[in-house]
Amino acid sequence: MPKNETPGFAWFWEGLDQYLERMGLKQTQQRRVIVHHFLSIDSHVDADELHRQVNAEGHDVGLATIYRTLNLLTEAGLIEQKSFQDGRSVFEVAHPDSHHDHLICVECRNVVEFEDHEIEALQEAIAEKYGMELKTHRLDLFGRCLDKEACDGRKKILT
Amino acid sequence: MPKNETPGFAWFWEGLDQYLERMGLKQTQQRRVIVHHFLSIDSHVDADELHRQVNAEGHDVGLATIYRTLNLLTEAGLIEQKSFQDGRSVFEVAHPDSHHDHLICVECRNVVEFEDHEIEALQEAIAEKYGMELKTHRLDLFGRCLDKEACDGRKKILT
DNA sequence: ATGGCTGCAAAGTGTTTGCAGCGAT
């Protein structure tokens, strides 16, 4: 597998290489495979799901390595860890500039990502009001699809 | 311990009694003790912390019972369960009208609760834009206390 | 060849559950 097979994510691979170099760590077969799959998903995944997908493609990567790599990428600031419902965490690419939030349907679990500068401005104001310097935030909106048909369709696919 | 020792929370005790009755469940010594302590905190707690506090007062309630009671109260809609970022969940009284959000210091873990109607209005607008009916939301702001001294003080108390 | 990396399994978390006896109704 070529090192940079994921189009549009050169910055990600570069960032990873830099981080590994800086920390005296090594690039490995497994890390490449994991990152490649992670990027090809380009949405949120949990460790288990990623593990399944990677190994479904014929590789044999241990779950522990998935976790270790996801933690490494989080440390490197390249991905972000979120916990939606409870129990498992999901990870997603940390797009450097545009932080996006989530709109989640409680029925079909479909997730839409959005961004709103007005809300972000208000958040800054709130943090300031309480004597804090804002670092990051998490905003999840939970609702129900108005398009019941599409919603039901997605619901059926759920395990 | 009298049944209704927590001032201002008559509605909570009543709601609990109603729920127990409706579901054919029983009021017990332990539940009373747990609820009493929970209400006297009137902030967010995790199961372990509540367990410690209850037993520090001379009671001998099992951790499993704490969990069972917290789940029961959640089912009853009297409290809400939230998961910030690490494993553990925290619980807080579900005030029927005013939903509040959280401002969390990443250093000392101190949590401030706030409420902002402007942001909530924007959230409604966003949900509508994406064809969804908003049910609820979660907004957590993560930052750093500007008052370093107070922050460090709280940090020391962390286990 | 060094020292980080991997898979495995074991250990850790936070939370839930099965069981036998206790206690509220």
Added chain:
DNA sequence: ATCGCTGCAAACACTTTGCAGCCAT
């Protein structure tokens, strides 16, 4: 006297860690 409730410990689900050998540098 029911039948739910409790404490305990074992079971769980997700995640981390110790170890012996592997592999990138």
